[in-house]
Amino acid sequence: MKISRTRSSSRLRTILPTVLVLAVILGILAGLYGYAHSSQEEQGESPTAYAEYESGTVLQILADNCEADEVSEGAYRGEQTLLVEVTSGQYKGETLMVTNAVGPLYGEPAQVGESIVMIVNTYSNGDHTATVYEYNRIPMILVVVALFVLVTVLVGGETGAKSILGLALTVAMLLLVFLPLLMKGWAPIPTAFLLCSLIAIVCFVILGGCSKKIACACIGTIAGMALAMLFGLLAQKLLHLDGLRATDAEALLQLRQTGTPVHIRGLLVAGVIISALGAVMDVAMSIASALSELKTVNPQLTARDLWKSGMNIGRDMVGTMTNTLILAILGSSTVLILYMYSLSLSWHQLMSSSYMGIEVISSVSSAVGVILAVPLTALTSAVIYGRSQGAPSPAAGGTKATGKKQK
Template sequence: MRKELIIKIVSVLVFMALSIGVVIYANTDRPRYTITENSGTEYETARVLSVIEDNTVVDKTVENQKKGSTELKIKILTGRYKSDVCTVTNYYSSLYNVDVKKGDTVSVRIDTSAEHTYSVSIYNYNRIPLTIGLVIVFFAVLLLMGGKQGLKAFVGLLYTVLAIFFVLLPLIYKGFPAIPVTIAIIFVTSAVCFLLIGGICKKTTSAALGSLAGVLIAAILGTVSAKLGGVTTFQMDEAEALLLMKSTSAVKLSGLFISGILIAAMGAVMDIAMTISSAIEEIHLANNKAGFKELFRSGMNIGKDAMGTMANTLILAYAGGALNMMLLIYSYGVSFIQLVNTDFVAIEIIRAIAGSVGIIGTVPCVAAVGAYLYSNHYLKKK
């Protein structure tokens, strides 16, 4: 028992050391935005001290949106100009409408043109308190409903987010191929999440391996479909900005489209993988004489019920994200042929189908691995 504990502690320490090493390497020479005393653009927080003048009107033709401008007296709360008080003009339009009053905090843009010379404009609402509040609510609900398991789930999610921002993005920016790096990140983060929730056991092993298989299936189908359909990162909305970025970095754009599909499908794949793996474990505990065929059949039956809702979840998530653009395209009255052949629709179809097939493919993979591990355990014990 003591030997197993030592092995676990050493393994955790080695993993943490490797993770820290990868983070340090990935973030070496990362791009940094610099400002000087004489130039630069900064985004800080300010408080509205008063509304000096209100020149706005309500435009009833655009769902009662305000138009015009207000003169605001604000106090800068953060940054090198902290405590400065200045007057700014806040412009209103149908597309830009930051409606604030006395006492509100806002995000402001500060453009420095010379030493101690700068101009301030209203950038947007200050959404940091809202963001922090939502994270706290999410954490509280997880903790309240899930207890210790909820806490572990939150830690796993936090690890995944940090891995994406501090490992995946920096490595892709350095020129590492996006698809292999994404698959590696997904495997490691999903394994960590499963281990946090269930520890090192057959249930988490089958769930992790099944998740990896599902992600690989999505990657293969997405790659083949994109190749056949002539869809690449260069057809996406961000292509122009990415091309400009490529001129100053080693980033390879070709795999970003597929990487996005894998990351989007990751959560649903992990969900269905753990659902089936847990069910197989429960069946094994209820009947430890159940063999491979029986466990596999049970896993598939459970998976059939779950895969429909999981696939629906992913497709509807993509549809929801693209709702505004779909409405815009619909308003043009284009034909079905023209609609399907647009880059935007083709991209969304490949994303949704590849991710959904990855979810469906996870079911037999988890069922097979789980059935093998638990039935093999019984045979060895016997």
């Protein structure tokens, strides 16, 4: 009975700090969410003409002149006239005649029974027309995400489920908090660093509760992101580049001209912080977990021993992790890289282009954060674990203190 009560008390002491930390940080994130979405309703009369994106089901193909284009690798060109039943929005249930423009870059032929997304234009006199926007990919996206969750949970078990929860929170915070705060005029770099730090702590606590291992991983992650941010600031200063030269910056400049107080210059380094987060968390957690196991197996390890072991483990991780990070960034730009290669640009023209400079800043700064997270996490773990010297193991003669044989 006493043993049961002791175990319950010990478990309660372990759970309470975890719940408290999660409650505090989630409360902060909820407050930021509330602020980010406050005062967004604009007062005034409703527009007399507007466009909406709604889903619909193709009932019949009335006309179709689409033909395969060999130059476009068999992609279709032409136009279709469709009879579509609207399945969402204010016109749900209506049947509309819809035009579908088809081309290699902007559309594909629709089939009877397929679900599509339409642009429904409503005019001041109440009339409305529709054109096909795209194939409705929402159901299949949900299927793909569901398969990803299923595989993760089947292979990772409880830990996999916790990682999915952390991933969902990360995506939600970046989309629902980070972007709205930027639209309200918050500085991108400190905002990204603050949110990524809070997200890292929440994800780690969800995975492992409140422990020395989690504390080491959190400190290593935040320190690694901070150094990636500082290196990114230095790199963009040296290369005379910032967010104003990034892709689609012109559209954001137009937003500023209409009164939206979004800051563009800091977006490049803010992207560095976000792109480095996952890889830095991976490295920091791996090293902290490895040193925790080493200390458990051999409590006599000193801080110096743990530091050396952490660095040896980290060096093996650096090569693969930096390759993974840089190749992921370059892989997402394969189409643009191929296009630039096809132009046969000279060495000076290519290396001095803003595109190359931005890619160097993004990939190298993120990699620097990953690399420097290794010694920072190893040092933090060595200091925290090295302070507590475990009792001598039985093999070292720890049971001889009483001078009697244990039964």
